[in-house]
Amino acid sequence: MGFNFRGLAFKQSMMILAAITVVFGLIFGIMSYKTQDMLNKMTTENGEEISRANVNYIDKLFNAGKVIGEDLSKKVSEHPMTKADMDDFLMQSLFNARNLIPQVVAVVVAYEPGMGPETPEGEYMRLARFDHVDTKLVSGANYQDKEWYYSVRDGKKSRWQEPFIGEFVPEPIAVYTAPIFKKGNNGEDVLIGVLAVDMSIEFLKDEVGSIPVSNSGYAMITTTKNVAVAYPKSIAQGKRNRDIVVREKRGQKQVNFDRNGRDSSGLFIGSVAGGEESAIYYTTIHSTNWTFMVVWPIQKYLEDQSAMRKLFLMMALGGYVIILIILLLISFRVAKPLKDLAIAARKLGHGNFDVAIPHITGHDEVAEFAWAFSNMLTELKDNIEKQKDMKRIERELDLARNIQLSMLPGEEREENSDDDRHELAPFLLPAKEVGGDFYDFFKIDNDHLCVVIADVSGKGVPAALFMMVSRIILRTMTKNLKSINEAFNKTNYALAKRNRLNMFVTVWAGIIDLRTGHIDFASAGHNPPVVRHNDGTAEFIPSKSGIVMAAMDDTIYKQQSYDLKPGDTLFLYTDGVTEATNNNNVLFGDNRLLEIIRKGGEQSPADTCALVKKEIDNFVQDVPQFDDITMLAVKFNGIDEPVWERYEKTIDVSDNGKSHALKTFVEDILTPMDGAKKMQMQDAWERYEKIVDVIPENQDILTAFVEGILAPMEGSMKSQMQINIAIDEIYSNIVKFSGATEVTLIVEIRKATLSARLTFIDNGKPYDPIKQADPDITLSAEEREVGGLGIFIVKKTMDSVCYRRNGDHNELAITKTL
Numbered sequence: 001m002g003f004n005f006r007g008l009a010f011k012q013s014m015m016i017l018a019a020i021t022v023v024f025g026l027i028f029g030i031m032s033y034k035t036q037d038m039l040n041k042m043t044t045e046n047g048e049e050i051s052r053a054n055v056n057y058i059d060k061l062f063n064a065g066k067v068i069g070e071d072l073s074k075k076v077s078e079h080p081m082t083k084a085d086m087d088d089f090l091m092q093s094l095f096n097a098r099n100l101i102p103q104v105v106a107v108v109v110a111y112e113p114g115m116g117p118e119t120p121e122g123e124y125m126r127l128a129r130f131d132h133v134d135t136k137l138v139s140g141a142n143y144q145d146k147e148w149y150y151s152v153r154d155g156k157k158s159r160w161q162e163p164f165i166g167e168f169v170p171e172p173i174a175v176y177t178a179p180i181f182k183k184g185n186n187g188e189d190v191l192i193g194v195l196a197v198d199m200s201i202e203f204l205k206d207e208v209g210s211i212p213v214s215n216s217g218y219a220m221i222t223t224t225k226n227v228a229v230a231y232p233k234s235i236a237q238g239k240r241n242r243d244i245v246v247r248e249k250r251g252q253k254q255v256n257f258d259r260n261g262r263d264s265s266g267l268f269i270g271s272v273a274g275g276e277e278s279a280i281y282y283t284t285i286h287s288t289n290w291t292f293m294v295v296w297p298i299q300k301y302l303e304d305q306s307a308m309r310k311l312f313l314m315m316a317l318g319g320y321v322i323i324l325i326i327l328l329l330i331s332f333r334v335a336k337p338l339k340d341l342a343i344a345a346r347k348l349g350h351g352n353f354d355v356a357i358p359h360i361t362g363h364d365e366v367a368e369f370a371w372a373f374s375n376m377l378t379e380l381k382d383n384i385e386k387q388k389d390m391k392r393i394e395r396e397l398d399l400a401r402n403i404q405l406s407m408l409p410g411e412e413r414e415e416n417s418d419d420d421r422h423e424l425a426p427f428l429l430p431a432k433e434v435g436g437d438f439y440d441f442f443k444i445d446n447d448h449l450c451v452v453i454a455d456v457s458g459k460g461v462p463a464a465l466f467m468m469v470s471r472i473i474l475r476t477m478t479k480n481l482k483s484i485n486e487a488f489n490k491t492n493y494a495l496a497k498r499n500r501l502n503m504f505v506t507v508w509a510g511i512i513d514l515r516t517g518h519i520d521f522a523s524a525g526h527n528p529p530v531v532r533h534n535d536g537t538a539e540f541i542p543s544k545s546g547i548v549m550a551a552m553d554d555t556i557y558k559q560q561s562y563d564l565k566p567g568d569t570l571f572l573y574t575d576g577v578t579e580a581t582n583n584n585n586v587l588f589g590d591n592r593l594l595e596i597i598r599k600g601g602e603q604s605p606a607d608t609c610a611l612v613k614k615e616i617d618n619f620v621q622d623v624p625q626f627d628d629i630t631m632l633a634v635k636f637n638g639i640d641e642p643v644w645e646r647y648e649k650t651i652d653v654s655d656n657g658k659s660h661a662l663k664t665f666v667e668d669i670l671t672p673m674d675g676a677k678k679m680q681m682q683d684a685w686e687r688y689e690k691i692v693d694v695i696p697e698n699q700d701i702l703t704a705f706v707e708g709i710l711a712p713m714e715g716s717m718k719s720q721m722q723i724n725i726a727i728d729e730i731y732s733n734i735v736k737f738s739g740a741t742e743v744t745l746i747v748e749i750r751k752a753t754l755s756a757r758l759t760f761i762d763n764g765k766p767y768d769p770i771k772q773a774d775p776d777i778t779l780s781a782e783e784r785e786v787g788g789l790g791i792f793i794v795k796k797t798m799d800s801v802c803y804r805r806n807g808d809h810n811e812l813a814i815t816k817t818l
Helices: 008-078 083-100 147-155 202-209 298-333 335-349 365-407 460-481 484-497 590-599 605-620 656-670 675-683 698-713 717-738 789-797
Strands: 104-111 124-130 135-140 172-183 189-200 218-222 228-230 246-250 253-256 265-272 278-285 290-297 422-429 437-445 448-456 505-513 518-524 530-532 538-540 560-563 569-573 629-636 686-693 742-750 755-762 800-806 809-817
Touching (some): 008 104, 008 172, 008 189, 008 265, 008 290, 008 298, 083 124, 083 135, 124 189, 147 189, 202 218, 202 228, 290 298, 422 448, 422 605, 437 460, 437 629, 437 800, 448 460, 448 569, 460 505, 484 505, 484 518, 505 569, 530 590, 538 590, 569 590, 605 629, 698 717, 698 755, 717 755, 717 789
Antiparallel strands (some): 124 135, 218 228, 246 253, 278 290, 437 448, 530 538, 530 569, 569 629, 742 755, 800 809
16 A cells, blocks of 8 residues: 555645644754753642642632531521520530531620620620530630630721630631621610630641642641641641641742732742751631642752653654654555545435445544544434334323423413402413423312412423422311411421422412401412502511421421402512513613503403513513513402392291292293303302291201201202201300300302301300300310310311401301312
8 A cells, every 4th residue: 555645644644743843843952941940830820730730729618618607607696595495505506517517616605794585794705616526505704815716806896816726625716707687776886795606627727738749848836926836747746736837938938828919829848847958838718817838849859850841752753753764654554544434424325225335444533534424324323213202201291390380270260260369360481491480279168269379499391390299288178177377387397298309489479368368378489479459559578487398397386467448459479470580681660560560551460461461572572581471469358249131039948838939939930041041140159048046945946947958959968967967066156155145157159169157146245156166076085175076177187277256246157169
């Protein structure tokens, strides 16, 4: 095989050879002048590389200690404590701090005389410390003349102290101290003490001693006062820390190293602890203002320079010979395989997937190119199959999206929560095929509507699964407990208990009393809702947000309240609304949302959601949606009467002659109506009323009265029996405890939903049986206290039980789905 002098491989080989010859000549020509600068630069870069990683690590560690100190100081300032509270605070703070930074060994509080918890005069110092086995509480004294205390007291600023061996912590420690303030009578900050976080620095010696440094070098750390706190054992040799001093060579003199007026990093010539002359690269540790140093002995440094020159010369000559050989091989081995591969590529380009790819042995780039080329056909076929799989995955994701959206209620009729006292409309648009946002609404009883808005961390399928679990648990807890904060506590515990993926969900939920507009709500890290008032003003509901759900299983949420007025609209949303971003990275924001809701006027909840979405689209324009957008608008009408025409007829069911009159009454109303009107009448409540004297014998009359009304609805036998038991228990309580002389029983039925509502009204003294404590049913009948079991059974078997004092009358209402 001869040379192809016109081939690309031969021409490229000759150009490379010529270029290498020129480069080698220039290198050898200037090498004697540049070696020193090059090695200095290498030394500096090596020092920077070693310092950067270690200083960053130390900075992060001490910055974390600083954050802990500032946070604990602020908590002590804002929350006055008793001695017992302070002990609990110190123990918990040390536990939390060690979980973040294992080097934290103590948390200390020391007060100015008379300022400590329950100490009207005298000193107060208390610390929690870790002694390698367990955590203990210790009291201290005589701290006023300690530098760690008076330096912060006099300067009123936080700072890292010079390391020392503590009185209660018998090992070298670095102490971050922060002032504790309280507000004076004129609003000024008054210093009342100092909080300290003690960190062991013993670990720094091992860390620094294990750092590998070339040229027989080593690393060390000095404090602001040039005292060594971390260094390898080889330079200690029985010296104390204060004897290991870094000195700098200035002319013919050696002076103590001083970083004042210097850059934050640099290189100088000096010595350590009176040892041999060395090249020293220093870097400032900004968190503590200490200095990290990398030290190279000069003698070894110069020997390595000479060795490097010889090694470089040998490698250059050897490399030149090798390159000559490789360039000759290129002419023989590259040209022909490349030509064969070019022919195969042309055939493949014409769609011939059966083309034979030339087999080339070896491990160079040409052989790898040939191997890759031969596998391209298989990969093309695999990609075609993968495209089919991708379409299948897309179909499955579409199905998952439809399932997710179908699980959320689309309209109130699905939840049997619609009435004329409010209007409601939801909106959900996931950013991906499936999302983590969700809303929910459902009635707890006839007069209480629960509304929920939530946002799960993350996106896609994991968030969607977590969202479904969160919704189911929260809905179940709220319906069973009927207390929003208890529902939050139980739901959070259930979600956090096995939250191995550390996901979380923000939630805002409220229970609206549709009779008064009063809302009991709780917030788990979620955006506060907006309320548009009937007078045209709008505001965010004042809300104290708790910790997100599923973060910690022992979180306790507080119940808060707000009162809607007739005509007010409550607007719930997730951060996908306020954090929508345009091309200029500007957020949609709270103020813009508030203004849009205010300008929305008297629009319906559905139109309000549509208006907000339209304004978001106009704002972001062509920027892709990056977060789920979810909204839920609720308008409180403040009326308790349906908008349809309502007809009532009260009869006594004990008079059988009136049944035909009731049938005629209903037929006369429905006959002139079209189909829509008839459907509307089916949704209306029919009302019946019975008044009896409060004597035991009238219980049977009331039971027969209710059975006569419910029988035509063909409900379950179990529901009828439970209602009869409830009548028995409620009427018996009225007879025994109320002192009433007359009872009015109002029965309302709704055929469309097979629902019944019974309201007992008596003129007795105020008596709320719901407040009676539930009996302990785990005890035997002999051990259990007498009474309370009947009302307990009523509360467990009815869908809702509500009591109110209305003027001079007690009103107890129960509802039941038949």
